[in-house]
Amino acid sequence: MKRISSVELVRVSKRYGDVVAVDNLSLTIAEGEFFSLLGPSGCGKTTTLRLIGGLEQPDAGDVLIDGEVVTDLPPYERNSNIVFQNYALFPHLTIENNIAFGLRLKSRRVAEPEVARLVAEALELVHLEGYGARRPNQLSGGQQQRVALARALVLRPKVLLLDEPLGALDRKLRKAMQIELRRIQHEVNITFIYVTHDQDEAMSMSDRVAVMRNGNFEQLGTPREIFQTPRTRFVADFMGASNIFSGRVVALGAGAARGASGRTIQIETESGLRVISSDGQGRSAGAAVEFSIRPEAVQVFPRDRDWIADNKFEATIVGKLYLGDVTELEVALGDDNSISSRIQSSIDQKFGFKEGDRVSIGWNAEDCNLLSSGSDTTRC
């Protein structure tokens, strides 16, 4: 079988002057996959997309689409299409002519009745029947977004590249478009590569997510892997696990952890907290260690209540944010440490927590997620 992958990057690098935008990146994306490149601005995710689309040429390495090397092909000879962040609809053309733009080019030789049929089909796919005669500026942001999608999909590319396509939409519309994008991808069965800085967006739609930093991957995996077990401090922080501690392993196999897998270890943090963590295999006593705890894993109860957790501390509530279903508590542990906890609002209401309350907080050994020792050295 000649075809092994939909898109492949082999040791691709791209510099702009002194800045390394993409740094020796390799990647294989399977056919029909919904793959997201996630990272803060400047991490190289958009450059990676443009390298695949041919709008940038790599300084080193190769780009393969559908098993063929396309590194030196211009964008108009590649079987990929981009949905741009600002939509990039042609303002001087109607919606119909925008969508027909690619079909009508001489290189494609599509007959005019066929063009009309394909355009109508594309408009139907994105639920914009009847909008063909309008101009882009007569459409709302969400509608323009869908036209951009239709314009790219009508050419039936092997791979669709989406550059933060929902960035300009408001929250409600963004949610609806996420469901819509999944539906369309299932319908057309094309590989989607999706660039975003929004972890919720990446998680909710993707089969796999690559978290990017400084032009390379910090972690690559399913949304669940990345959310539940971030491998580095950067990923943990970026995915919103705001509780990150540094410390040192002080004992191996110590403490009775509930439901813990692998070897438990005891850690003393820089501020003197003693914490039991599971999954400690391969860590040796005295070694420096970092771990993260998701706010959802941190439980909070009144001091007088009897309850069980591997790690329990006395603490003071210093901040409280009501978020609807859940309430976020900012809790001080001694002078230097503070930790975020997310509890169900019904629990918060039941106990009537308020700022200044002394409380008991805790989490289990399995909720400690140990991070790689050097957060920069991980490569996928």
Added chain:
Amino acid sequence: MKRISSVELVRVSKRYGDVVAVDNLSLTIAEGEFFSLLGPSGCGKTTTLRLIGGLEQPDAGDVLIDGEVVTDLPPYERNSNIVFQNYALFPHLTIENNIAFGLRLKSRRVAEPEVARLVAEALELVHLEGYGARRPNQLSGGQQQRVALARALVLRPKVLLLDEPLGALDRKLRKAMQIELRRIQHEVNITFIYVTHDQDEAMSMSDRVAVMRNGNFEQLGTPREIFQTPRTRFVADFMGASNIFSGRVVALGAGAARGASGRTIQIETESGLRVISSDGQGRSAGAAVEFSIRPEAVQVFPRDRDWIADNKFEATIVGKLYLGDVTELEVALGDDNSISSRIQSSIDQKFGFKEGDRVSIGWNAEDCNLLSSGSDTTRC
């Protein structure tokens, strides 16, 4: 006692040409309250803020600050200060001189050593010690935001008006600033009036929230009241309770509802679903009725599982969004209805739900939130 309220609006109206921005609005805000005006763009929230600050003059009605009528006073004679959405720092002045701007005006007659002391104090309040000599363009967005806050607070206004002050910040910083704003408000004990279109922001910080629409209030109450029991379709929709149904009361007191308060009623929706709702007092048989259900209240289980709920239906999963802690399922009920459910991701993982699965869904009578019959007629 002369002083009854910090800010009071009495039947205030403001038009721009044909557009009514604020429509006969009355409002009383207590001293030291954190009050939010929440609504989509164009609902009149910013105009209301500018009317209080004196940057706009009402066409009718009166504005009172601290018990005194200030309707005709220009902004520079009012005891209120604004934190602008784009910060509005003076680019030609240093941070120090920006903060000292108000203090140094002749009308205030503050001696120079006192100015220096107050500026240093204000910088400390917002954690920007040592930044005084810089220019606004040398600071990050979050830092500029805090300078704007310091510049307003240094004048010790009776009321601080904040116009979407966190709108330009990224998500992580926004969360941190929400906690910071609450801290500062507790510290200075000034009335805060906060304008935003972000329901999370309004809910997390406010003592009370007013949801605005078309220049008047749609609902006014504590964050919890507005989130849990939206009174109108508009509020329910705006607060993200995406499941809204229309129907008709078919029976009174029917069905055994678990944990239900008040009288239960049975509703037949337009698409033929029969739903039991609590809190049905005052509704008569045959009356049209609308209700909302928060996605968190909708439970989903495999069909073969035995479980209890006041309202249970067979359904098909048509969409799934992984959001980290929670997973959102889009579920089809027959041909016309679809309903969103938010379940813990651990539950989703346990049952292995996927698109196309036939499932059993349900919710209790108390989770049906009955909306006012005419969604536009409610006035606070």
Added chain:
Amino acid sequence: MNKASPRLLSIGCGAVYLFMYLPLLVLVVYSFTPTEYGVAWEGFTLKWYIAVFNNKYIQDALKISLMIAIPTVIISTAIGTITAFTLYRYKFLGRALYQGALYVPLVMPDLVIGISLLLFYTSISLDLGILTILLAHISFSIPLTTLVIIARMQRLDRTLEDAAMDLGADEWTTMWKVTLPQLMPGILAAALLTFPWSFNDFVITFFVSGVGSSTLPLRVYSMIRLGVSPMVNALGTLIIVAPLIIVIIGTYFDRRSVS
């Protein structure tokens, strides 16, 4: 400022406008007065306008002016478009210098430009006449057209070209189907600004024109040398009205290009 200020300011503003436009108004008024050498109002007449329309010299001069202005507009707009495109799109050594150099002719005295052109044409033994006027006009119009089109280019959305190429259009197709249509309002504005620029020029044309190649401004000048007759006032009034119409059209296109 107190309540009286806006009124004070608008009175001041009115005075400024009076100061700027009263002389033009006086010219227009005098063009309708019958007295030949007087400067006082002595009744209404259209005779100077009739004289203007019947004057063969003026007709010839108008023809020559148009024969120069129209090709100037076409050629310098075309060259300006290409120059702007080159300067804006390609990075090369000294590009900033090239772009800065465009401002030079705009702040140099016409007199020096006229002298240098005369000197140049003489030194390459080019006979003065309509050709030299045309060359001169094109040469001083190119900086204007280039700058106007560059200004428009800076507002161009580059991702539109990325999008076109991504959809399968090669570089030429992209330029014709996407870049040029976007640039059109700027090109039209440049053309509409160049027309009066060429049509009105007096000093430079004065130096590079030969015998029998008098443009309208040169003709007006020679009429004045024979004494300021109300016919000149009538001609002047007509010349005021023409660019007014062009300004209105030009502003319209420029507004459109902004929005």
Added chain:
Amino acid sequence: MNKASPRLLSIGCGAVYLFMYLPLLVLVVYSFTPTEYGVAWEGFTLKWYIAVFNNKYIQDALKISLMIAIPTVIISTAIGTITAFTLYRYKFLGRALYQGALYVPLVMPDLVIGISLLLFYTSISLDLGILTILLAHISFSIPLTTLVIIARMQRLDRTLEDAAMDLGADEWTTMWKVTLPQLMPGILAAALLTFPWSFNDFVITFFVSGVGSSTLPLRVYSMIRLGVSPMVNALGTLIIVAPLIIVIIGTYFDRRSVS
């Protein structure tokens, strides 16, 4: 476009620049040649420059030019600032018309402006001289300064003024402490553009100047009437260099005002 296109375009671009700037270069070169009436290069000399610097008439003319240009810059920039402020800040009937009217003098022939001013000054019996030149220059500079400052005003952040008033500053304090400092780059740019505008003017000055009030361009013109001497080339070269410096400074300030 294929690989050869950028090279082709830059060659074309080079030709355009040669076409525009070669005449000026020729003028500069000839200013260093000793022959009086020839137009061929016959060795290097600075004698014409020495002659320029020793010529009392040129010195007097330069003094008069500066005596006119400097007050013109100051007065028209001040009036332009106030006019721009009034037009931009206050809504009144016909404001769009007022603003549009500013473009009119910019596309009207200098000749017509000159004639109308001459007619006007004569009709109010004003003696021609330095005063009439100054009034004329101010009157044709105001539209320029006003338009430049309005352009800057449009980029002004109105919430800065809201913020100042909210912090306790009344309208005047707000204007002095917030609005004017923001406007400064535009005001400076207007001043720097007005200077060559006034200094270089020939046609209008020609009409409204009296005996003994010759500006530098008028002096150059009378020197030419006596035959094109290389002294004119030297003077022309000097005049080319002066605005160059001003352009560079002006561009610098305009860049600053953008960023």
